[in-house]
Amino acid sequence: MTKKPFVGQSAIAKGFKEYRLEVENQINRKIKALRSDRGGEYLSGEFIDYLKENEILSQWTPPGTPQLNGVAERRNRTLLDMVRSMMNFTELPPSFWRHALETAVKLLNISPSKSIPQTPYEIWHGKPASYKYLRVWGSLAYVKRLVGDKLDSRSSLCRFVGYPKETAGYYFYDPTEQKVFVSRNAVFLEKGFPSDNQRDKVLIKESSGEPPHYSTTSFEPTVHTGSVPILRRLTRESRVPERYGFVGLTSQLDNDPKMYGEAMSDIDSDKWLEAMKFEMDSMGSNEVWTLVDPPKCVRPVGCKWVYKRKLGANGEVTAFKARLVGNGYTQRPGVDFEETYSPVAMAKSIRILLAIAVWYDYEIWQMDVKTAFLNGFVVEEIFMDQPEGFTTVGEEQKVCRLQRSIYGLKQASRSWNTRFDEVIQGYDFVKNVYDSCVYKKISGSSVAYLVLYVDDLLLIGNDGKMLGDIKAWLSTQFSMKDMGVASYILGIKI
Numbered sequence: 001m002t003k004k005p006f007v008g009q010s011a012i013a014k015g016f017k018e019y020r021l022e023v024e025n026q027i028n029r030k031i032k033a034l035r036s037d038r039g040g041e042y043l044s045g046e047f048i049d050y051l052k053e054n055e056i057l058s059q060w061t062p063p064g065t066p067q068l069n070g071v072a073e074r075r076n077r078t079l080l081d082m083v084r085s086m087m088n089f090t091e092l093p094p095s096f097w098r099h100a101l102e103t104a105v106k107l108l109n110i111s112p113s114k115s116i117p118q119t120p121y122e123i124w125h126g127k128p129a130s131y132k133y134l135r136v137w138g139s140l141a142y143v144k145r146l147v148g149d150k151l152d153s154r155s156s157l158c159r160f161v162g163y164p165k166e167t168a169g170y171y172f173y174d175p176t177e178q179k180v181f182v183s184r185n186a187v188f189l190e191k192g193f194p195s196d197n198q199r200d201k202v203l204i205k206e207s208s209g210e211p212p213h214y215s216t217t218s219f220e221p222t223v224h225t226g227s228v229p230i231l232r233r234l235t236r237e238s239r240v241p242e243r244y245g246f247v248g249l250t251s252q253l254d255n256d257p258k259m260y261g262e263a264m265s266d267i268d269s270d271k272w273l274e275a276m277k278f279e280m281d282s283m284g285s286n287e288v289w290t291l292v293d294p295p296k297c298v299r300p301v302g303c304k305w306v307y308k309r310k311l312g313a314n315g316e317v318t319a320f321k322a323r324l325v326g327n328g329y330t331q332r333p334g335v336d337f338e339e340t341y342s343p344v345a346m347a348k349s350i351r352i353l354l355a356i357a358v359w360y361d362y363e364i365w366q367m368d369v370k371t372a373f374l375n376g377f378v379v380e381e382i383f384m385d386q387p388e389g390f391t392t393v394g395e396e397q398k399v400c401r402l403q404r405s406i407y408g409l410k411q412a413s414r415s416w417n418t419r420f421d422e423v424i425q426g427y428d429f430v431k432n433v434y435d436s437c438v439y440k441k442i443s444g445s446s447v448a449y450l451v452l453y454v455d456d457l458l459l460i461g462n463d464g465k466m467l468g469d470i471k472a473w474l475s476t477q478f479s480m481k482d483m484g485v486a487s488y489i490l491g492i493k494i
Helices: 009-026 045-053 066-089 094-109 120-125 196-201 242-250 260-265 269-285 347-360 412-425 464-477
Strands: 033-036 057-060 140-144 155-162 170-174 179-183 186-189 213-218 289-292 303-311 317-326 363-369 399-402 438-443 446-453 456-461 480-485
Touching: 009 045, 045 057, 066 094, 094 120, 094 155, 140 170, 155 186, 260 269, 260 303, 269 303, 269 317, 347 363, 347 446, 347 456, 363 464, 412 446, 438 464, 446 464, 456 464, 464 480
Parallel strands: 033 057, 179 213
Antiparallel strands: 140 155, 140 186, 155 170, 170 179, 289 399, 303 317, 363 456, 363 480, 438 446, 446 456
């Protein structure tokens, strides 16, 4: 369910009352408790009396402890990040933040969740949501006019700003008339942005900080998304390719911890701690560093923890990853590192080999190199701060002198690739001339291909015994995880 943003204490109290009635009427549930951060809007005598009358417990978190209301805090952070991104994506003024927020809430409500098997929309309405009507927020659209002189233009260039709850259609902002209205009859220009002369027509100016005028007129004809010329945007942008569909959107809406403190207050804190311990064990077994006194006139490289829930082909959480990453941006070229370039297998190479495997009925196996970058050696002299949460007792003032590469260092990927290339060619694999991360090994009538993409390995061949021998040999050279028969790699479901 999407509610309009509330402004002021009275509006929040009124909004909560409306929400309680809707919950009881729509899904036949009772609100048992309300947890808040001691905001004044939740502490008024009238509001507290209302909660008591309706037998709703009022729970307050101690001052300065937002982690005790972690679910709401994380959702607020996610919404704020989405709104900020949406506002930066378009030239709409700040007064449209409410439209952006309502749209962000709607998108989250129809997005898959890692903690529950259904979307919030499906839980609330009892049926899956439809995504075919979704549009790029803030994009231009030609909206048909239903009134005006016969010789006037039959459409006007407007901005799409949201989805009305009460009727089918879209919210559009008309910069000429300075109003927001509802319509379904529009041609969306989602693939491009206005050219200079078009931009002048839709230039939006703030007028005395007042929000735009709203019109309740609703136009009923259907939406048309005909072919329109692609217009170029003046600034660079990063957008998910359309072929990824809604999966591309949900991949951007993750709630993985960003810092050590967040991981320790996360609902999966025990799993994050286990993942960090595994990473530290790998550091120790590979003798990645030694503790030394900090040298004079040398600034150690910082480090941080990076967390990621690894998903399977069906979107389920398969593993919790914690990676210790060096702050490579503080390294000095020519002092802390030299060359940094490192190749990865080209996507077209992977597709070609998969096609060959399907055609000739080859076996396709997959392996993962655990903490791959730790296999590369550091040539330069690099000092690093001790990891947060794992400082050695009694040696807190010491720093780590790196002997091997870790993730985040400028030269880490190159060091790993160089080491892997030396090892694999020593086992009679021949590097491909056109793709330096594709290797081939021939033994009699048996053939095997090996593809390296950072730390993911694909083994393709016509001899299961030969592939098994290669896997066993790789496990003697590196710490490997056997993924078995390949089913999903780099977004490709095999």
